[in-house]
Amino acid sequence: MLERLFGLSARGTSVRTEVIAGCTTFLTAAYIIFVQPAVLGAAGMDSGAVLTATCLATALATGIMAFWANYPFVVAPAMGHNFFFAYTVVIAGGTPWQVALGAVAIAGILFILTAGYGLRELVMRSLPESFTHAIGVGIGLLIALIGLEWGGVIVDSPGTLVTLGDLTQPPVMLTLGTLALIAVLHARGVPGATLIGMLAAATGALALGLTGWSGRLVSMPPSLEPTFLQLDIRGALSPALIDAVFVFFFLALFDSVGTLIGLVNRIGLVRGGTFPRARQALLADAAGTVAGAMLGTSTVTAYVESSSGVAAGGRTGLAALVVSLLFLVALFFHPIVELVGGGYSTGEGLTLYPVIAPALILVGATMMEGVRHVKWTDFTEALPAFLAIIIMPMTFSITDGIAFGLIAYAVVKAGAGRAREIHPLVYVLAALFVVRYVAF
Secondary structure (H helix, E strand, O other): OHHHHHOOHHHOOOHHHHHHHHHHHHHHHOHHHHHHHHHHHOOOOOHHHHHHHHHHHHHHHHHHHHHHHOOOOOEEEOOOHHHHHHHHHHHHOOOOHHHHHHHHHHHHHHHHHOOOOOHHHHHHHHOOHHHHHHHHHHHHHHHHHHHHHHOOOEEEEOOOEEEEOOOOOHHHHHHHHHHHHHHHHHHOOOOOHHHHHHHHHHHHHHHHOOOOOOOOOOOOOOOOOOOOOOOOHHHHOOHHHHHHHHHHHHHHHHHHHHHHHHHHHHHOOOEOOEOOOHHHHHHHHHHHHHHHHHHOOOOEEEOOOHHHHHHOOOOOHHHHHHHHHHHHHHHHHHHHHHHHHOOEEOOOOOEEOOOOHHHHHHHHHHHHHHHHHOOOOOHHHHHHHHHHHHHHHHHOOHHHHHHHHHHHHHHHHHHOOOHHHOOHHHHHHHHHHHHHHHHO
16 A cells, blocks of 8 residues: 555655654654744744644645655744744734734745746746845844844843853753754764754753653643634735735745755756656645644744655655654643743743753754855845845844845846846835835
8 A cells, every 4th residue: 555655666665764764854853843832932822732733734734745745755834934923023023923824824825826827936036046045044043043042142231232141050051061962963963863952951951940840741732722723814914914924925935945856856856956746745835834824833844854864765755654643643742842842930031941942053053054155256146145144133034134135136236237137026026125114
């Protein structure tokens, strides 16, 4: 039956290899089970319901990837998208999280509806390559900054806005020690390095009294009721949310396409920039995003962490099916999630997350790779890319980073007499962002 469903022999693999690859991928990607409730919890969402929604949305979308596209990739809530949701749209923008979920759903629906009209290809061709890579770098810096703040390594300062924290405090020492452990494990190629480091940190936090634990290992999954079908699509259709919907769509587009091409290329199936069943793979992301918004979590997309499973021999959807089932099993380990994701109050109005913070710093570090693709020797490419990179962490806003970058591209290219080098869509988007700043 498995041979018939997944064509194992045609891909040169076996059931044993696929199961091992699926377990490897799960260990690498499972950190999102701990991180997502903490991130969306900061936006006022019920962390238990977010955990359940995250596991269910991941299991569903990864299952679609397994059976429909037959690729060994996990599809889960995307890092970067969740911070845009929580910090830019909800916290900074003052948007209720229900409306933000509506914006996520609309972006996913647009992804599905435009799949056959070439809009995806048009957007990808129109935006400069340096700019698209710069966006990933900027998001990485934002995630790393939040991780450093959650770990107490960086704190606020009246004179300089931010400064170095007290490195002798137990939460800070735990953060830095865990970061060192995860970094060494990653450098040695240990599967599930992030998860291992977080569990080790949770043990240390428990010993230091920085977190609490009920003593149980398993329990029934938290109720989904606080977030299930709470999305407000009508509210997300307001003019003030247009840019948020655009950014959700834009990020999903480039994350999905870029990650999938990179992963499929490792299997050796990319031909001329495309790959078999590309539409099915992309629609697994989009369908998962819509379902996730209905359940109560942010945008889902294919995870680059799937490359660990590919390295372990995963070649078919059977590996993804294993990952999907393991995320369902993870639902019953909620006490462990509470232990790992628990916050520590400093008594100064701050809550630190020393177990989760190292993972965020590491994710930010891995996203720096895109900076080498920016054309730094061409000022008309370098300045817009730089603005996109620096504005995101400095303003805690992915939208503003994209806006500043696009506006700078239009101004600098046109001013240098090189207006024809960029697609007209860039000028349209830049003009819309200018109107946004002026009118709103």
